Amino acid sequence: METVFTPWQSLAGGVLIGTAAVFLMLTLGRIMGATGILSGVIWPGGPGDRGWRAALLAGMVTGPLVVFAATGRMPEIEVPAATPVFVVGGIIVGIGVSYGSGCTSGHGVCGMARLSKRSILATVTFMIATAATVYLRRHVMGG
Amino acid sequence: MRLIVTYLIGLVFGVGISISGMANPAKVLNFFDFAGSWDPSLIFVMGGALVTTFVGYRLVLGRKAPVFDVRYHLPTRADLDVRLIGGSAVFGVGWGISGFCPGGALPALGTGRWEVFAFTGAMLVGIAVARVMQRLPLATGQRVNS
Numbered sequence: 465m466e467t468v469f470t471p472w473q474s475l476a477g478g479v480l481i482g483t484a485a486v487f488l489m490l491t492l493g494r495i496m497g498a499t500g501i502l503s504g505v506i507w508p509g510g511p512g513d514r515g516w517r518a519a520l521l522a523g524m525v526t527g528p529l530v531v532f533a534a535t536g537r538m539p540e541i542e543v544p545a546a547t548p549v550f551v552v553g554g555i556i557v558g559i560g561v562s563y564g565s566g567c568t569s570g571h572g573v574c575g576m577a578r579l580s581k582r583s584i585l586a587t588v589t590f591m592i593a594t595a596a597t598v599y600l601r602r603h604v605m606g607g
Numbered sequence: 608m609r610l611i612v613t614y615l616i617g618l619v620f621g622v623g624i625s626i627s628g629m630a631n632p633a634k635v636l637n638f639f640d641f642a643g644s645w646d647p648s649l650i651f652v653m654g655g656a657l658v659t660t661f662v663g664y665r666l667v668l669g670r671k672a673p674v675f676d677v678r679y680h681l682p683t684r685a686d687l688d689v690r691l692i693g694g695s696a697v698f699g700v701g702w703g704i705s706g707f708c709p710g711g712a713l714p715a716l717g718t719g720r721w722e723v724f725a726f727t728g729a730m731l732v733g734i735a736v737a738r739v740m741q742r743l744p745l746a747t748g749q750r751v752n753s
Contacts, residue, residue, distance in 0.1 A: 465633050465637070465644065466637070466644045466646075467628075467631070467633050467634045467637045467644070467646045467648075468646075469646055469647065469648055470628060470648045470651075471647075471648060471651045472651075473626050473627070473628070473648075474626075474627045474628050474648040474649065474651035474652045474655070475651040475652070475654070475655045476623075476626060476627075476655070477622075477623045477624065477625070477626040477627020477628065477629070477652055477655070478623065478627055478651060478652040478653060478654060478655025478656040478657075478659070479623070479655040479656070479659050480619050480620070480622055480623025480626070480627075481620055481623035481624060481627065481629075481652070481655070481656040481659075481710075482623075482655060482656040482657065482658070482659025482660040482663065483619055483623070483659055483663070484616050484617070484619040484620035484623060485620075485656070485659075485660045485663070485664075486659065486660055486663030486664060486666075486667060487612075487616045487619070488613075488616050489663070489664060489667045489668070489673065489679070490663075490667045490670075490673060490674060491609070491612055491613070491616070491673055491674045491675050492609075492613065492673055492674075492675055492676055492680075493672065493673030493675075493676045493678060493679035493680050493681075494673075494680050495680070495681070495682065496620065497710075498708070498709035498710035498712075498713050499709045499734075501713070502709060502713060502727075502730075502731070502734075503734050506731065507738070515610060516609070516610065516613045519610040519611075519613040519614045519617065520613050520614070520616060520617035520620075521617060521713060522614055522617060523613070523614040523615060523616060523617020523618035523619075523620065523621060524617040524618070524620050524621035524624070524713045524714040524716075524717070525617075525621065525713065525714060525716050525717040526617075526618050526621060526717055527617075527618055527620065527621015527622045527623075527624060527625045527714040527717055528621065528625045528630070528714060528715065528717035528718045529717050530618065530621070530622055531622055531625045531626060538718050539625040539626070539630050539631065539715070539718060540631050540633075540634075541630060541631055541632070541715060541718060541720050541722065541723065542631060542632065542633035542634075543632050543633070543706070543722045544632065544633050544636060544706065545632070545704065545705060545706070547722075547725065549704060549705075550704070550705050550722065550725065550726060550729075551725055551726070551729040552704065552729070553701045553702075553703075553704030553705025553706075553707070553726070553729075554701065554705055554707070554725070554726040554727070554728070554729025554730045554732075554733065555701070555729045555730070555732050555733040555736070556697060556698075556700055556701030556704065556705075556733060557698055557701035557702060557705060557707070557708065557709065557729075557730050557733060558701075558729065558730040558731060558732060558733020558734040558735075558736070558737065559694075559697055559701075559733040559734075559736055559737045560694050560695065560696070560697030560698025560699070560700070560701050560733075561694070561698050561709060561730075561733075561734070562694065562733070562734050562737030562738065562741070563690050563691075563693060563694025563697065563737060563741075564690075564691055564692075564693075564694025564695035564696075564697070564698050565682075565684075565691060565694065567698060567708050567709045567710060568629075568702075568708040568709075568710050568711075569708075569709070569710035571695070572653065573653070573656045573657060573660055574660060574664075575682070576657055577657055577660035577661040577663075577664050578664060578681070580682065581685065581687060582682070582684060582685065582686075582687060582691055585687055585691065585692065585695075586691055586692075586694075586695040587695075589692050589695035589696050589699065590695040590696065590698045590699035590702065591699065592696075592699065593695070593696040593697075593698070593699025593700050593702075593703065594639050594699040594700075594702045594703040595639045595641070595699075595703070596699075596703070597639075597699060597700045597702075597703025597704060598636055598639040598640050598703045599639075599640075599641075599642060601703065601704070602640060602642075602643055603642050603643065
């Protein structure tokens with residue numbers, strides 16, 4: 465499935481993601497990591513742990529609606545996998561980010577920006593694993 | 608005030624993810640498909656986010672404390688262990704299958720598409736399974752870097 469190359473839009477999106485990460489550090493002193501934010505809402509580690517994460521999550525979910533209000537179009541979502549496969553992928557992601565202590569936002573953006581060795585190693589590892597998985601599914605298994 | 612500001616920060620993140628293409632599994636998977644329908648857009652997402660955060664963190668972390676807290680909550684672990692590498696590799700396999708990472712999926716919930724809810728539910732099952740396997744609280748800001 466071909467997708468359109470969108471360098472400027474993607475760059476602008478990236479700058480916004482980075483801006484949000486910087487302001488979360490400036491205001492709450494926290495890392496902008498989607499894994500920790502989601503699991504902290506459902507399984508808070510202590511008092512005062514849930515509120516800010518819930519507010520952040522509410523803001524994130526409103527994002528596509530603001531884009532819709534401004535452009536008249538919802539962000540495109542195309543899922544190039546059968547539903548059972550897609551759901552199994554979700555379970556694997558959940559297990560992986562738990563053991564790996566983070567995902568693309570926490571390690572790939574915030575951790576890398578702090579030049580954390582753990583985050584650089586984690587990011588290189590999951591990028592290679594993702595590319596290998598895509599290659600196997602599309603070019604070896606013919607999925 | 609604190610929660611309103613936090614909400615707005617989440618909103619900026621959500622708009623950023625939405626316009627960047629990270630909320631679209633087809634686009635994410637094409638980024639990794641060098642041998643096929645390669646779409647290099649996500650380099651621009653990562654580049655824009657990393658440069659902004661790198662510069663911004665340097666300015667922010669020079670301050671004594673954040674605006675609404677007495678200290679910064681930065682991960683302190685430095686050990687490069689099997690769990691970090693293995694977990695990240697497993698995450699990559701899941702990302703390569705589904706095309707969704709947590710940061711892409713959470714804002715995408717706002718589109719109301721059932722696929723995103725199915726993915727997020729499945730991801731929570733995975734996190735719950737890992738929590739049981741590890742018997743450790745995962746969600747504390749000190750330990751989870753993401």
